[in-house]
Amino acid sequence: MTIDTSLTELDFTPGELVVSPIVADLLFREAHTVSTFHDTDVPDEQIRAAYDLLRWGPTAMNTQPLRLLLVRSPQARANLAVHMSEGNRARVLGAPLTIVAAADTNFHENLDTLVPHLPHARDMFAGDAAGRETMARTSALIQVGYLIVSLRAAGLHAGPMGGMDAAAIDAEFFAENGWKSLLVINVGTPAGPASIRPRAPRLEFAQASSSV
Ligand SMILES: Cc1cc2nc3c(=O)[nH]c(=O)nc-3n(C[C@H](O)[C@H](O)[C@H](O)COP(=O)(O)O)c2cc1C
Numbered sequence: 001m002t003i004d005t006s007l008t009e010l011d012f013t014p015g016e017l018v019v020s021p022i023v024a025d026l027l028f029r030e031a032h033t034v035s036t037f038h039d040t041d042v043p044d045e046q047i048r049a050a051y052d053l054l055r056w057g058p059t060a061m062n063t064q065p066l067r068l069l070l071v072r073s074p075q076a077r078a079n080l081a082v083h084m085s086e087g088n089r090a091r092v093l094g095a096p097l098t099i100v101a102a103a104d105t106n107f108h109e110n111l112d113t114l115v116p117h118l119p120h121a122r123d124m125f126a127g128d129a130a131g132r133e134t135m136a137r138t139s140a141l142i143q144v145g146y147l148i149v150s151l152r153a154a155g156l157h158a159g160p161m162g163g164m165d166a167a168a169i170d171a172e173f174f175a176e177n178g179w180k181s182l183l184v185i186n187v188g189t190p191a192g193p194a195s196i197r198p199r200a201p202r203l204e205f206a207q208a209s210s211s212v
Helices: 021-029 044-054 074-081 086-094 107-114 121-126 129-153 166-173
Strands: 066-071 097-103 157-161 180-188
Touching: 021 129, 044 066, 044 129, 066 074, 066 129, 074 086, 074 097, 074 166, 086 157, 086 180, 097 129, 097 166, 107 121, 107 129, 121 129, 129 157, 129 180, 166 180
Parallel strands: none
Antiparallel strands: 066 097, 097 180, 157 180
């Protein structure tokens, strides 16, 4: 399959989106951060569908350092909740599924496969643990953004939380693999209208950009 990236085959009007308003609403405009969730189970298949979408988003050199820990069992949930800031604890305990999104600082072990166009990429990173960590955190955090949007594309809602003791979470869950936790994300369907806050304003383009 070839893809025409010139947009000539799309009905493209400058200043307008090329995706349907329904898609734009679902992914961004009507999508909200959710704090409390219905107790309906979130099957692995739905998370897999979200992952199968997010993995196509770009990462530095195609390193793909994002790793996901799916926290489901009551014991694991309790072990995670104690490392969340106070206001986030009940949210973790009450969600049907919580994902710990993490960066794999040993991403270089996959580079022979992931970066075939740079045969020495793996060796290049092998002796540079500090450089790997910086790169892993940057690209994995970008992938977290793709994850949140992909969860929405899979019909789910997300409640991302950065209020946590990341070092304690790493010690609790990632002592063996060395992953670095970045964000904890509750996932499911909203418990009700009170599960979302009224929309807070967003910056206008002119406030968030400049041209040179
Ligand atoms: C990186 C990040 C960290 C966040 N940390 C927390 C948190 O610790 N606790 C919390 O209740 N919400 C947290 N949030 C949720 C934000 O406050 C929320 O996404 C934002 O206000 C937008 O809300 P809206 O999607 O309903 O418009 C976080 C969101 C992001 C993306």
